[in-house]
């Protein structure tokens with residue numbers, strides 16, 4: 496029986512599994528196709544929710560998604576991909592595949608040689624977020640230093656400001672450098688409202704017991720230093736291609752194919768968004784990438800036509816804690832909603848990213864809707880009319 500193997504149990508892996516199961520359903524009659532998802536954990540971790548006060552709410556049991564749609568779950572980590580022999584090694588076992596989907600995601604880039612790095616916290620993984628939450632539980636008026644004023648650092652800093660004093664540090668001279676100037680004014684206003692101090696053009700050069708040393712030579716009080724500087728794709732991408740992009744991602748074509756028998760999705764895939772942009776390492780792209788990559792991996796084996804990856808509108812939504820939220824549209828990140836309205840959209844998105852569970856028809860129907868224009872997204876009327 497042909498075998499589709501998917502590496503990773505995040506958004507891209509789970510939706511690849513559902514996409515492959517959908518193609519199997521669409522193939523004539525009872526097409527024979529084995530689908531196996533390999534991931535070490537029992538849960539899909541909803542990483543975008545890890546800044547919230549209770550990280551344990553940010554997970555969904557994989558069995559409740561995979562079992563109803565007839566996908567096997569092997570709880571293991573893949574250590575090797577042998578593309579020549581079409582096999583992966585996981586948990587010491589060699590597993591053959593006819594089509595492979597690489598969806599092993601990304602990790603926070605760790606600082607190299609930073610004295611006291613073992614004291615750093617992060618909200619990149621469930622364990623990291625649990626550790627930070629436990630460390631600050633029952634403490635009020637703590638001092639926290641957040642390193643990195645990008646998307647994740649801004650959400651961490653504004654969440655931490657609910658109960659403590661926060662210093663936000665970034666090498667760049669502006670906050671939200673990667674987000675561009677579109678939402679900057681609102682972000683700065685939110686940081687001011689929450690009393691978050693900024694030290695721009697600097698970084699942390701040492702972490703000690705209760706303090707951090709900054710590159711400008713000053714010492715800041717710090718009960719917790721949260722590192723949030725950049726993400727990089729899984730090292731497994733190196734086993735697929737020698738031509739990775741600056742985020743360590745594999746180049747893929749419009750079917751999300753990296754090699755004749757290998758597809759990539761989510762944070763491991765450098766797929767074209769349009770003529771000027773590649774996709775972001777974001778769950779809003781990991782989900783449709785997974786749906787298309789998994790579908791195509793199975794479709795090619797079953798004689799079903801392949802789908803092109805044609806992304807929906809690019810949006811961002813940032814939770815700014817007690818100052819609300821910001822929702823933007825387009826690559827210039829034009830602010831469409833801020834404050835309480837922005838926070839309401841973020842709350843709905845955070846619910847919406849939970850995949851359906853226990854019901855095969857709902858899971859497969861969702862796999863068929865690659866791009867959703869959600870009713871709660873405010874429209875850009877000029878673009879909508881065009």
Ligand SMILES: Cc1cc2nc3c(=O)[nH]c(=O)nc-3n(C[C@H](O)[C@H](O)[C@H](O)COP(=O)(O)OP(=O)(O)OC[C@H]3O[C@@H](n4cnc5c(N)ncnc54)[C@H](O)[C@@H]3O)c2cc1C
Pocket residue numbers: 502503504505506507508533534535536540541542543544545546571572573574598599600601602618619620647729731760761762763775776777778779780781812
């Ligand atoms: C704090 C935070 C906030 C974020 N906020 C947003 C947001 O608001 N909007 C947004 O769009 N995106 C956001 N993101 C980004 C988003 O979470 C990621 O882009 C998304 O999780 C990528 O999905 P993925 O499936 O590609 O990878 P991941 O979520 O990284 O999942 C990778 C999976 O692969 C498994 N795996 C890894 N290595 C192996 C191996 N060797 N063998 C087997 N399995 C393996 C892992 O266990 C995991 O199951 C945020 C991220 C963080 C950390």
